[in-house]
Amino acid sequence: MNSQLRKLLAASGVSVFCLVGMTAARAADLTVRIAWYMPPHTATADQGQAFADAVTKLSHGKIKVETYPSGSLLKESNIAQGLSNNTVNAAIFGMHWWSKYEPALEWDTVPFLADDAGALLNALHGKLGQDVNTLLNKHNVEVIGWGFYGYAESYVNTKRAIKTPTDLKGLKMRSEGKLSAKFLAAQGATPVAVDSSEVYTSLQSGSLDGAVSGLSSIVSRKWYEVGHYITAIHYVPLVYPIQVNAKWWKGLTQAQRDIIAKAAVGTESQAVADIEKEFNDDIALSKKHGNEVYRPTDAELQQWKDTAGVQARKDYIAEVGAPGQQILSDVDAALKK
Template sequence: MKRTKLTITLGSLTSFFLLFSLMVSGAWAGLVNLRISTQMPPNHHTVKALEIFKQEVEKNAAGRIKVSIHPAGQLFKGRDLPMAVGSGAVEMGDMVTPYLSGIFPEFELLDGPFMVDSRPLAENIFSGEIGEMLNKRIESLGMKVIFGHPYGYFSMYGNNKKVIKLPSDMEGMKIRAVGETQVLKAKAMGATPQTIPGSEQYMAYKRGVVDVGQSGPSSFVSRKLYEVFKYGTVVRDDLMIFWCNINSKVWKKLSDADKKIILEAGKKAAAYDWEATEKKENEANDFLPTKMNVYFPNAQELQEWKRAFAPVNKQLAENTGKRGLALYNAILKVRKEMGLK
């Protein structure tokens, strides 16, 4: 009798755990895991924007979607991200324009001097026909663009010799330049370009590897570059953009409701990052003059910078063929329509 009861009890427990296992495995089978890979450090405002995205998606998906953020290149390095996301090696990636220009050379024009240099212009470009054209190129890699958001502005120039007011003031100097656009800018000013990775800037400047350091104003603050330069000149000729993309196959498997949740979360993340970027830039404007002699070119001087850099954009367009010329002319058209010189 006791043995019969024990057998029944064990059988009941076995059935229960089997049923429970099936229920759990079924639930987890329906769970969508979205890993987001980014090159930026955890405390950077672009990563904070991804955290907003994560919170919004998980809150509104009611347990159907789990988002995890992997900063500082933990999963993939920046330039590997387009192929990693496109192949499905990772579900999502946050990639700045230069990572894409290695595959699509015409994207280099988006970082050309005074091509995309303000929030209103960027929002106009990326939400219109140009944005559609760029999105199709990205989609050809097996990715869908969820949202775009700002990294910040280039350029600020630091040196220890004199106040730089015009591009010609850097003639004959050696300047940090990373990528084709910055190399062409250096040559347009009569300067000699020298490649220095972002993480190596501080020590390179301290040792005097170059005469002029080049980065963004917010990077001069975060990397404490003001400690190694006496003079700084803020030009802000380029607004760099991040593209948060998802693997196309992953996207197609999502329900229409979840797609809507993800796109809405992207809008909120982008809105946060635009405000955060403007705040960082304003803070840099206030902080840097307390640490170094900072010069902001006036309107007339900025026209000189634009004239000096104009050949750079033409060269970039010619170097990237028909697509580059089409993008170049399209951006100039939008600038003209907005009354931007």
């Protein structure tokens, strides 16, 4: 700072330190705390960082974003509650983690409900998204942008190749949600609820024979190191929205909401492209590591659809009733099934 400016500031009664403080305040009028539990180099983690960068850019630095990635603040088991009580202002996590509070929100785990993330994204910008948001609003949460974890479910195990559902018989498998557990049990497997952070050691010790998850988790969490056999299926694109605490959201200015919402929506198309690329890249990486990666034939895939898909729809509706039926109707109408 030159001497002339210092004199002007002194004459006006404004100190240099005060000016610096005012500049800093203007540079960060708002701080947004956002969390996700997925590890680095996954579609969810990439979308979270892209969102943070976009908010900073669009606000010209006036909105600061603090990121809490890889479960560093909130894990799968408590992230929904943490967002609802404003431990974080925003979060990216699976729709199905709301199911213990709102059972119908497990809708996106119904196998083969949708096999194209791009088409599902379009549906989420229509009545489907509105009805999902209505359920989330009951828990002080609002979706401001849509994203996808990847294609679930795939299977990893230490025993044998799983080509058809009958190959699951006798295996102790980490399940992913209620519908997954029911399906595994129906096939003669033993479903076990295990947090993703514990799967590696459980496979290593033999307390689990295998695990159900998206291929991106199997690879990014390195489960392929302890499970030789992988079955890769385009089962369903799990929905991982960018969600915000509704009370906090309403307390922002309209200009702040516009910037943050624009940043969120701006990440959506890349998120769709990322999960498609990630699926193929993960197969290649697993094979390179020496794993046996199996892709079901058309006839075998039909067996998965006839068992996992049909039964899961029935189980889902039986469990959640009218709200779930409305969501499935929204999906079917949007995808013209």
